[in-house]
Structures are given as structure tokens and as C-alpha cells.
Amino acid sequence: METVKIGMAELAVLKNPGVLITLGLGSCVGVAVYDPVNKIAGLAHVMLPESPKNKKVINEAKFADTALPALVNKIQLLGGNNRYLRAKIAGGAQMFVFKDKTDLMRIGEKNVIAVRNILKKLNIKLEAEHTGGNYGRSIEFYSETGKMLIKTIGHGLVEI
Secondary structure, eight states: OEEEEEOTTOEEEEESSEEEEEEEESSSEEEEEEETTTTEEEEEEEOBSOOOTTSOOSOGGGBHHHHHHHHHHHHHHTTOOGGGOEEEEEEOOOOSOOSSOOGGGOHHHHHHHHHHHHHHHTTOEEEEEEEOSSSOEEEEEETTTOOEEEEESSSOEEEO
């Protein structure tokens, strides 16, 4: 079975059998998109909700609005079919407590909202999520079953 590790602001796709892994999700969101019929899966480690509108994006995997379309495109290139695509997400925590409750500090929540909106726009059903809180997560996504295993810090192991 192929194992692919995805770092922060990276994305990857693979054909079955395989597992996609990303570590250390805090305010970042891990977005797994998969085609359960053709057994093709992709995972993005999204850092920020939106790419800068006035600059050329050098790393499309960094932003929700560029990472998700890129991920879908890569899945299609491997033979995935948009009609079957499903998603699971994890992360989007509020890792630190700030006295000033400005929007700038709510990056985890903003990431989750952006990912949900983009999935909806791309017509991809969000099957499950494990988001929010104030703790980190690491995830493993299995192309064979569509299972997402979430390892949390101090909150055990969760499967969605």
C-alpha cells in the first residue's frame, strides 16, 4: 500500500490502495476528496481561506479557494469522476486564546467556513467533519474505504 505524507500547504492524490497522511493540523484544515467508485483520493493541508486577489498565487495548495479546485483537477487526471466525489474534513481549531476577539484571530473557523463553501460550489458532498475545538489533529485517509482516522492531542482517536 502506498503511503503519501502531505506537509503544510501541500496536496497529493493517489489511486487505491493507499493512505494519505498529514500531521499537525491546528487552525489549518485537512480536506480529503475522494471518488469511492474509482478509488481515487486526494488530500490538501489548507492554511488560509482565500488567496490574495491582487497577487499571483505561487502555492495553490496554501489557500482553500485554490487548493480544492487543484485537488479535484488532479483527481480527474487520475480517472476520478466528479459525479462521485465526496469529502471529509478535519482541523480548523482555535489553538490560542486572545484577549482581542477580532476576525483575524479566528483563522481556524474561517478556514472551515471557506472549505465548506468551496465544496458546495464544486458540488462535492461533505460526508463528515471533525473541526473546531482548541487542540491539534493529525489525519490518515484511506483510499480503499474512504475512512478518515483522526489522531487528536489529548482527545483520543476518532474515525469518520
